[in-house]
Amino acid sequence: xxxxxxxxxxxxxxxxxxxxxxxxxxxxxxxxxxxxxxxxxxxxxxxxxxxxxxxxxxxxxxxxxxxxxxxxxxxxxxxxxxxxxxxxxxxxxxxxxxxxxxxxxxxxxxxxxxxxxxxx
Amino acid sequence: xxxxxxxxxxxxxxxxxxxxxxxxxxxxxxxxxxxxxxxxxxxxxxxxxxxxxxxxxxxxxxxxxxxxxxxxxxxxxxxxxxxxxxxxxxxxxxxxxxxxxxxxxxxxxxxxxxxxxxxx
Numbered sequence: 001x002x003x004x005x006x007x008x009x010x011x012x013x014x015x016x017x018x019x020x021x022x023x024x025x026x027x028x029x030x031x032x033x034x035x036x037x038x039x040x041x042x043x044x045x046x047x048x049x050x051x052x053x054x055x056x057x058x059x060x061x062x063x064x065x066x067x068x069x070x071x072x073x074x075x076x077x078x079x080x081x082x083x084x085x086x087x088x089x090x091x092x093x094x095x096x097x098x099x100x101x102x103x104x105x106x107x108x109x110x111x112x113x114x115x116x117x118x119x120x
Numbered sequence: 121x122x123x124x125x126x127x128x129x130x131x132x133x134x135x136x137x138x139x140x141x142x143x144x145x146x147x148x149x150x151x152x153x154x155x156x157x158x159x160x161x162x163x164x165x166x167x168x169x170x171x172x173x174x175x176x177x178x179x180x181x182x183x184x185x186x187x188x189x190x191x192x193x194x195x196x197x198x199x200x201x202x203x204x205x206x207x208x209x210x211x212x213x214x215x216x217x218x219x220x221x222x223x224x225x226x227x228x229x230x231x232x233x234x235x236x237x238x239x240x
Contacts, residue, residue: 023187024169029162037160042149045156049144067143110230 032112035105038085043070044078048087051079052101060096152232155225158205163190164198168207171199172221180216 024032039045050064051057061075068075079099082088087106088099144152159165170184171177181195188195199219202208207226208219 022169022173024166026162026166029165029169033160033162033165036156036165040153040157040160042146042153045149045153046144046146049142049149053142106233109233113226113230 032109035085035087035109038081038087041078041081043068043074044082047075047078048082048101051088051099058098058100060098062096152229155205155207155229158201158207161198161201163188163194164202167195167198168202168221171208171219178218178220180218182216 039048046068047064050067051059054063061072061079065072065075070078076097079088079090079097083090083099085105087102089102090097090099092098159168166188167184170187171179174183181192181199185192185195190198196217199208199210199217203210203219205225207222209222210217210219212218
């Protein structure tokens with residue numbers, strides 16, 4: 001998917017109110033802040049990038065624990081935080097839970113941070 | 121500035137490593153996480169949107185304290201956090217400090233969250 005397609009999708013489906021167009025309401029600010037809070041931990045960001053950069057765009061804890069300095073239970077906790085923030089989806093297969101990024105969630109954040117309407 | 125110009129600028133000048141292309145290094149993850157931490161507070165997000173949506177794209181504490189439920193010293197603290205994260209610049213004029221958004225910082229985050237290279 002190209003960046004322009006992603007932007008279109010963000011405009012059509014995700015519709016996060018841009019931070020820089022109108023003042024955010026309390027509700028909008030609380031929702032966005034919760035997603036940014038999930039992204040505000042370096043280990044979580046590294047795990048997110050490890051999941052997203054895997055061939056097939058998904059990974060289980062077993063796939064990514066080698067590259068990270070924390071234990072598997074800690075990795076599972078961080079992945080759960082990312083899932084609860086809507087940035088990952090999960091699917092259990094046999095003994096493992098597989099995680100996959102949610103492109104719409106990333107598009108929503110990009111849409112919220114769009115500066116195309118910053119007053120000159 | 122159009123979104124495409126902003127993307128070009130992000131590609132040319134800001135060059136945040138996309139979270140979803142390659143695993144982030146420790147340094148990249150720490151830098152990005154610090155910016156997301158600044159954005160992870162609902163009051164800070166509302167203040168950021170109040171500054172950015174003002175005519176002229178800038179505001180001082182005196183301009184935005186009416187719309188926010190916290191004291192002026194607390195507002196000043198939050199604006200300082202946003203400035204230290206590179207999301208706002210500040211300039212003192214007479215008795216007041218004026219804040220302005222940094223579009224390049226927003227473009228950098230959008231670039232880091234681009235999902236155009238997520239493996240199919």
